[in-house]
Amino acid sequence: MSGTMQAMVIDRFGEPDVFRLAEIERPTAGPGQVVIRVAWAGVNPADWKARRGWLAQYFDYRFPFVVGFDAAGTIAEVGAGVTSFAPGDRVVTASNQGLGENGTYAQFVRSDVDRVAHLPGACPMDLAAALPTAGITAFEALFDVGRLEPGQRVLVNGGAGGTGSFAIRLAREAGARVAATARAANHDYLRALGAECAIDYRSGDVAWAVRAWAGDDLALVVDTVGQGTLLDAVDWVRPGGTVAPIGTLIAGEPAHDARRAAARGVRVVPTIASFERQGRQLRALVERLADGAFDTIALTRMTLGQAAEAHRLVEEGHVRGKIVMEVS
Incomplete structure (x- = not known):
């Protein structure tokens, strides 16, 4: 045609x-x-x-x-x-x-x-x-990279944006516990998505807030913001945990300290959508969409x-x- x-x-x-x-x-x-x-x-x-x-x-x-x-x-x-x-x-x-x-x-x-x-x-x-780009990227970071399991704690940096919103909903649907960063004006929105801890990155001490919420039991950080905003995350994640910075394509973007992460037994895995996994991930996301998981x-x-x-x-x-x- x-x-x-x-x-x-x-x-x-x-x-x-x-x-x-x-x-x-x-x-x-x-x-x-x-x-x-x-x-x-x-x-x-x-x-x-x-x-x-x-x-x-x-x-x-x-x-x-x-x-x-x-x-x-x-x-x-x-x-x-x-x-x-x-x-x-x-x-x-x-x-x-x-x-x-x-x-x-x-x-x-x-x-x-x-x-x-x-x-x-x-x-x-x-x-x-x-759904596709934001949802697939969040799915990749949480499950294919982060290997998230029920009951684990995850921090989503930039929780009010597209990828962050899907990451919170997917993590909660998987039975994980979620904290997220955003401006104070978006904290009610974060809680509506399912975050139990909302952190103001502008006026609060993010490291202190994460420690107060997770202690030494933070399994995963999904960083949707990048640009050097959360480089200390390698110190917050427990040994065996993962930091998943979402690729931004911004030239000269500061990177997490790989040696420091390795010394603590923390994986840092830069994350973007994968052509090979997109189909499987999209179908899984549509199943959740049909169940109302993303209505908020x-x-x-x-x-x-x-x-x-x-x-x-x-x-x-x-x-x-x-x-x-x-x-x-």
Whole structure:
């Protein structure tokens, strides 16, 4: 199926005002792929980094380029060999944008089937669109890297953001105990997500608060903020525990002291989403979504035409939960 579609595109790298609405060629499904009619697109910090060209180390941009990793919608077309999806199926996807293809800020997006999951009818598409990048990254940090088990204590640095919000909910659903950092204005939100200890990183002594809550029994730190904000975390985690700093792509970012961590028997594992595990993780996340596990995550709903403003908000930081944009 061919034709055109509307999309928010960039013709060069730069500030949010490089976005423009354009009519471009609609994608077609190749073998093992589907084309999805996008209902909602999620907005992530990785999106503004893509807009600025920071992902050029991973793939070649082809202008006009469509930004966006996450979407929820319905199957519009299936490629050869695809038997698990049919036109009209409700789905959520971590799209092929990470491979250099056009992303989700468009009426249609192409995805490999291993990064697409069926979306049960009871799951709202706006919340589903918030799920892939932030949810998969949180899942990777907690379970594939952190090996989190029921009853263990975990600290989430930056708990009010997208990845932090999903990390708190996933950890609580797994039976772990959670502390999280955020501005004081977000502490009620952290508690609504399930954090039993909310720490004000601006005015409080984070190290003291963590020690008072966890003692010597902190198993895992998921650091969604980075930029040197929690380098002492290697001293807070118990021997055998893990610090999982989420990759930010920020050049020159301070790193945790690997020698100090090793001397204490603490693993430091820089964490990003893994293409090999994304499909399994996305399906596990959708199961939790269907069970209502993420109903307390805050959403700011915007439209595709507000992509520039959405990027300004995300790039400035301090968005509570996730921003999603209605497309169709």
